[in-house]
Amino acid sequence: MYIVPSHSRGLRPIRSFAAACALAILLSGCQSTRTEGLVSSAAPPEISGPAASSIAGDMVSRLAEQIGPGKATVALEPDTSPFGQALEAALKGWGYAVVTDQKTDGDTKLIELAYVVVPFDGQVLARLSTSSVELGRAYTVTTNGATPTSALSLMRRN
Template sequence: MRAFPRYLPLHPIRALAAACALAILLSGCQSMGTDGLVASTAPTEISGPAASAIAGDMVSRLAEQIGPGKATIALKPDASPFGQALEAALKGWGYAVVTDQKTDSGTKIIPLAYVIVPFDGQVLARLSTDSVELGRAYTVTSSGATPTSALSLMRRG
């Protein structure tokens, strides 16, 4: 008779890392909803200069992926400083931005959602469209924000 190997429980750090990896993978499967957008969220405690720095960096990276000013961006902003900064950054890169307005049928619309999450003294930022998702960590101060990680890029087929 063959004995089955005894499995050791995962170390708590490895279990946490596995849970985080699973959460990241599953967050990429999130549906964009019936109208193409998920609710965008950002904490209101991020300062205006920090929100502008993060939005400017993320929109410049988005423009590298979808081309600058080549489409109309559909955005459901929240009332946070980041929502306002993101809309301004998109317009600064030449994108037309619609929030609740209807557009004519010939206009190419790219739905865009964002999530800003404070985590362990940093802020994690994510922009999502139907074809690409960008993520990056930032260190935030009252006078701005600086990237603390490489850009994470996921393309959807």
């Protein structure tokens, strides 16, 4: 086994691997049985508005690739955090109707959406969950926004 000194560039792949492992662990916690209603969504309030908007915009664009843009009403838990507000704005920007009281008329196709955003090892791990798909990705947060630092993790449910 070769150990790379901490001052060399060799730690970059190790950090990426650690972030990918953490993302896998985060996503594996989602494989529980479905209960009625949304699971609790969470995002740290210290994520800045520009970073929250960058992450939400990227994740919603990837979600739209999976479920189709603007084809349904999305149900979210009410959230006043920067990420919760940015996610709602991004969903509306993609043409989705958004409800936070989880009440619609009986004819409306409703997609329940939950999210988790957690800081990990200098990065932020983000996950969006519906009954049919889970999306996850790691981001590096900067003062101007956030940039993806991992590939998109996608899990489809039957």
